[in-house]
Amino acid sequence: MTAVLTAGRTTAPPPSEEGGGRLRLVFGLIGRAWLWFVVGCLLVTLVPLVFGWRPYVVQSGSMEPRISVGDVVLASPVTDREHLLGRVTVFEAPDDAGKVITHRVVRFDGSAMVTKGDANATVDSAAITMGNVRGLGRLLVRWVGLPLLWLQTGQWLWLLLLAASLLASAVAIARDQEEK
Amino acid sequence: MTDNFASSRRRRRRALRAAAPAAGLLAAGLLVWQGSYAAFSATTDNTDDVWTTGTLVLTNNGGGAAYAATTTATFNEVGFKPGATGTKCITVKSAGTAVGALKFYESALADSTPSLGAQIKLTVDAAPVASDVLANCTGFPASGLTNVATSVALTALPTTYAAAASSVAVSSGTQLVAYRIAYTFTTTGSTAGDNALQGKTATAAFTWEIQ
Numbered sequence: 001m002t003a004v005l006t007a008g009r010t011t012a013p014p015p016s017e018e019g020g021g022r023l024r025l026v027f028g029l030i031g032r033a034w035l036w037f038v039v040g041c042l043l044v045t046l047v048p049l050v051f052g053w054r055p056y057v058v059q060s061g062s063m064e065p066r067i068s069v070g071d072v073v074l075a076s077p078v079t080d081r082e083h084l085l086g087r088v089t090v091f092e093a094p095d096d097a098g099k100v101i102t103h104r105v106v107r108f109d110g111s112a113m114v115t116k117g118d119a120n121a122t123v124d125s126a127a128i129t130m131g132n133v134r135g136l137g138r139l140l141v142r143w144v145g146l147p148l149l150w151l152q153t154g155q156w157l158w159l160l161l162l163a164a165s166l167l168a169s170a171v172a173i174a175r176d177q178e179e180k
Numbered sequence: 181m182t183d184n185f186a187s188s189r190r191r192r193r194r195a196l197r198a199a200a201p202a203a204g205l206l207a208a209g210l211l212v213w214q215g216s217y218a219a220f221s222a223t224t225d226n227t228d229d230v231w232t233t234g235t236l237v238l239t240n241n242g243g244g245a246a247y248a249a250t251t252t253a254t255f256n257e258v259g260f261k262p263g264a265t266g267t268k269c270i271t272v273k274s275a276g277t278a279v280g281a282l283k284f285y286e287s288a289l290a291d292s293t294p295s296l297g298a299q300i301k302l303t304v305d306a307a308p309v310a311s312d313v314l315a316n317c318t319g320f321p322a323s324g325l326t327n328v329a330t331s332v333a334l335t336a337l338p339t340t341y342a343a344a345a346s347s348v349a350v351s352s353g354t355q356l357v358a359y360r361i362a363y364t365f366t367t368t369g370s371t372a373g374d375n376a377l378q379g380k381t382a383t384a385a386f387t388w389e390i391q
Contacts, residue, residue, distance in 0.1 A: 032200035040208025140215035
């Protein structure tokens with residue numbers, strides 16, 4: 001078995017040879033771009049936490065087409081409610097404590113604020129006040145929350161594919177290093 | 181292969197390897213910028229009807245053939261008396277990408293004094309259906325029902341989404357859920373009590389909501 005393996009190796013082209021080297025280079029480039037894309041998305045998600053912003057994974061399609069399930073909304077603290085009019089706002093549902101919703105404030109109704117999902121035909125049934133507001137949407141990082149949703153809903157195949165793509169990228173980069 | 185050629189190829193490859201991470205980071209940045217710009221900067225218009233073009237739409241047919249976000253008067257009972265009963269159906273249509281819980285609750289009640297609403301008891305059942313169920317309930321399924329309320333007075337129905345206990349799970353795509361609403365005008369137990377309800381009106385509005 002060992003002998004066969006050794007024989008196979010000697011017949012394969014050396015790493016710097018045209019054909020195999022070029023393919024390794026292409027895979028290496030794709031692997032680098034993909035890994036750094038993922039790192040970039042994670043950085044954009046995590047760095048604002050230093051400034052007191054908070055990430056929220058979008059759980060429903062009520063803000064389609066601009067915000068989709070699995071996107072992460074980064075919201076900054078807000079004190080002046082004038083900033084919220086017409087803007088995407090993260091708030092706790094007034095009639096369901098603990099449930100966090102990301103909708104748009106469409107109008108003021110006295111001291112209350114009427115909210116609505118972009119994709120919904122009607123406004124939300126319960127108006128909110130500043131006490132319900134968690135933050136103002138500032139940055140949208142697409143897809144970054146999807147692995148969390150996959151984990152919650154047990155979509156192991158997608159998680160596996162993601163892990164496999166990251167692993168394959170690492171291997172492709174390791175195999176495509178500078179020639180000495 | 182000359183040394184010269186090999187070294188220029190090495191340089192090119194080195195440049196490509198350095199550029200790949202930059203391209204990945206740039207793509208991430210552009211994605212965030214584009215998404216954030218689209219979602220968070222369109223702030224000038226804040227009237228209700230600006231944002232109605234999306235994909236999550238909940239409508240009902242009011243017992244008829246046409247769907248709308250708001251329909252009126254599925255029941256319009258005039259001159260009825262204790263013991264009267266009636267059954268009507270309404271179909272709620274969810275279209276879009278939402279996965280959620282569809283609930284039924286009473287969003288408004290204009291009652292009389294003494295209360296007519298307290299004597300009108302509703303039994304509500306819901307079932308997913310493949311095609312429209314009209315007011316006469318033809319085609320309403322016999323099994324697979326979700327009981328929403330059993331003999332609950334208009335004055336005692338849940339009035340918010342959170343308070344409504346019973347829900348129907350709705351998946352994405354166009355989904356139809358038929359609701360069968362049966363009422364019974366129950367007697368107050370005394371002729372005097374029933375007589376006091378003569379000429380009274382109770383008007384209730386029902387809301388279906390997905391969250």
